[in-house]
Amino acid sequence: MNPALTQFGAHMSKLTGVRAIMKDIIETLRAGAGQQFINLSAGNPLILPEVEQLWRDCTAQLLASPEYGEVVCRYGSSQGYAPLVEAVVEDFNRRFGLNLSERNILVTPGSQSLYFYAANAFGGYTTSGELKQIVLPLSPDYTGYGGVTLVPEALIAYKPTLDIDAAAHKFKYRPDFSKLSITEKTGCVIFSRPCNPTGNVLTDDEVKKIAALAAPYDVPVFIDSAYGPPFPALNFTQMTPIFGDNIIHCMSLSKAGLPGERIGIAIGDEQVIQVLESFQTNACLHASRYGQAIAARAITSGGLADISEQVIRSFYQNKFTVLESTLNEAMPKDLPWFLHRGEGAIFAWLWLPDLPTTDWEFYQELKRVGVIVVPGSTFFPGLEEEWKHKQECVRISLTGSDEEIVTGMQRLAKVVQQLYQVSAVSA
Numbered sequence: 001m002n003p004a005l006t007q008f009g010a011h012m013s014k015l016t017g018v019r020a021i022m023k024d025i026i027e028t029l030r031a032g033a034g035q036q037f038i039n040l041s042a043g044n045p046l047i048l049p050e051v052e053q054l055w056r057d058c059t060a061q062l063l064a065s066p067e068y069g070e071v072v073c074r075y076g077s078s079q080g081y082a083p084l085v086e087a088v089v090e091d092f093n094r095r096f097g098l099n100l101s102e103r104n105i106l107v108t109p110g111s112q113s114l115y116f117y118a119a120n121a122f123g124g125y126t127t128s129g130e131l132k133q134i135v136l137p138l139s140p141d142y143t144g145y146g147g148v149t150l151v152p153e154a155l156i157a158y159k160p161t162l163d164i165d166a167a168a169h170k171f172k173y174r175p176d177f178s179k180l181s182i183t184e185k186t187g188c189v190i191f192s193r194p195c196n197p198t199g200n201v202l203t204d205d206e207v208k209k210i211a212a213l214a215a216p217y218d219v220p221v222f223i224d225s226a227y228g229p230p231f232p233a234l235n236f237t238q239m240t241p242i243f244g245d246n247i248i249h250c251m252s253l254s255k256a257g258l259p260g261e262r263i264g265i266a267i268g269d270e271q272v273i274q275v276l277e278s279f280q281t282n283a284c285l286h287a288s289r290y291g292q293a294i295a296a297r298a299i300t301s302g303g304l305a306d307i308s309e310q311v312i313r314s315f316y317q318n319k320f321t322v323l324e325s326t327l328n329e330a331m332p333k334d335l336p337w338f339l340h341r342g343e344g345a346i347f348a349w350l351w352l353p354d355l356p357t358t359d360w361e362f363y364q365e366l367k368r369v370g371v372i373v374v375p376g377s378t379f380f381p382g383l384e385e386e387w388k389h390k391q392e393c394v395r396i397s398l399t400g401s402d403e404e405i406v407t408g409m410q411r412l413a414k415v416v417q418q419l420y421q422v423s424a425v426s427a
């Protein structure tokens with residue numbers, strides 16, 4: 001069958017960004033039967049034994065409780081399972097001195113769906129035909145934002161400025177406030193903090209500045225805290241979650257070991273939450289109640305926050321250190337290469353200025369030596385302008401073993417050296 005597709009149908013049936021590359025990666029792994037690949041492309045967190053045990057224990061408690069039937073055999077409210085909503089209210093009020101009520105909370109089936117609701121409720125065409133933009137203030141950012149809007153022309157990302165420490169081969173992106181435009185044309189603002197793919201953490205001041213630019217226009221700012229504290233606490237630098245009248249703090253339990261259960265949580269203004277909740281009722285009724293019930297237990301006991309700080313954070317921070325020190329040893333000293341400061345998340349982001357080929361070709365070269373990373377150009381959703389930098393970066397996942405990371409980075413260093421040498425000779 002080949003039914004005609006609507007504009008939305010055509011748009012939504014295409015995979016964008018990293019999802020499109022994943023197909024190539026899966027095919028490579030399948031076709032290379034026998035060849036051992038070091039796969040540093042995954043966004044899937046590793047299964048850490050302590051984390052798995054926490055979820056097992058919460059599940060055992062749920063199974064043994066009279067609550068079980070009510071949880072899995074019944075529909076529930078779109079806003080979320082009441083014990084989870086209460087657990088979040090209590091935890092956040094105590095931890096951050098807030099004054100939240102249950103009306104400030106929405107539980108969604110994963111946080112990706114939350115950005116889909118937000119992007120389409122606040123971005124796109126208004127009833128009077130005006131285009132409201134979805135602003136990504138700091139590009140590169142999460143590739144998934146490329147797929148969330150039904151109106152692709154609504155997505156606008158801003159080029160960053162670069163803080164470069166040439167001697168240390170390090171750099172950091174910063175929002176370019178001289179260019180960032182948030183006006184009556186803006187529908188909402190979204191950014192990840194810590195950032196996938198770069199590991200960047202916007203400073204408290206930068207976040208407050210963005211929120212202040214949006215406030216006069218009643219523009220909600222969605223802070224994607226999929227890697228933030230208190231869970232999964234994948235920040236390697238000190239950071240405080242920022243709350244405010246127009247800030248929607250968005251969380252995900254995926255990197256805290258529960259990606260299969262699809263739990264996202266939005267915390268913010270009651271009216272914004274209500275809009276998102278209705279969107280959710282129309283789209284899918286509600287998130288899995290089993291996932292919500294075990295999450296409620298893990299949050300109320302304090303177990304989730306403890307394991308995040310004591311196990312999850314140090315696990316990935318150590319991986320970043322292994323990667324960084326291997327690159328420092330193996331990369332040619334005389335070539336320009338820059339690793340983004342590893343401030344959080346589960347990735348490293350490498351920039352190779354004047355790379356003599358594209359990021360896509362570089363990715364293919366690495367595959368030839370058995371290493372899989374993700375070409376960086378997939379992480380600039382909404383940034384249409386030409387910028388060579390977009391083809392000069394790769395994302396390296398920290399989800400390999402230490403040995404895989406060391407070997408993978410040694411092979412990468414060799415490929416880099418060869419590429420620049422060949423280009424110098426042919427020049």
Ligand SMILES: Cc1ncc(COP(=O)(O)O)c(C=O)c1O
Nearest residue numbers: 110111112142192196226252254
């Ligand atoms: C920054 C960021 N936001 C959102 C998501 C979506 O996560 P989920 O839908 O599993 O909550 C991811 C997933 O990798 C992510 O990296």
